[in-house]
Amino acid sequence: MSYLKLPILNETGFAIVDSYDQQADPREWDDLIYVDWKSSGDTRFAPLASAYGDIECDGFWNHTPPKTDKDGVWVPENVAIAPILTERARAFDTNIGRCRVIELQPNSYTDAIYNLHRDDNNRLNPEGTGWIVRAFFNLTDDAESVMLLREVKDDPSTETLVPLPAGAQVVIDTQRLYHSVWHRGDKPRYCLITSVESAPGLDSWISARNPKVHADSPALDADFITASQAEAEARHAARAAALLAQGKDPRFGDGTMAMSEDDEYGQEVMSEA
């Protein structure tokens, strides 16, 4: 038994579709109710759908009863403030889980490399059902910013950079691809992130919007990449040493650098908005 997956995502793990006309919409995200993510004061979330409809952003499996990242419950307070964003998430016509606007502060390419991670989207997801992926709708116009996607975490040659102008829409298998955002602006970046089940509704949504499974990535200087990669790896090594000094195991079973579940999630918050 395995999961149902969309063939469109087989080759690269992502699909960029036609941009939404963001200019035509009001900035609903300015008025939403945001919550800080635990220790991170830099990044905030405004949930439109959460595990049980509360204004919080914890993983669905961290609730009682725990559940997989499906059957998100609309958060009445924020849905009332952002009817257009809500309608955009409903348009998948598919089961969705977490749905939230993330606010991300500017960062560096090194930060983004450091923050590369894979999501744990399918925890508790029953085999035989649809694989959970994520949709990213860029709300602010961050044309100089990019989503980093890598098949291999510390191998820049596997990297794709997806530009993030206003209205950019990308569906990504974030449990397959390492990902994070390099936000080069001088103001916060806002993005609507929705967990979506791989199902006919999502397939139709993608197919109707001229999907592309390759990106027009901006070219980066090779020396810049090498230096940034080295600095990010040095930061990870320092963090691992600090965790070991505290008696904590800094690595997951697959050998990737990571931390506690909360840390992973915090790292996600730091990186992918």
Ligand SMILES: [Fe+2]
């Ligand atoms: Fe993520």
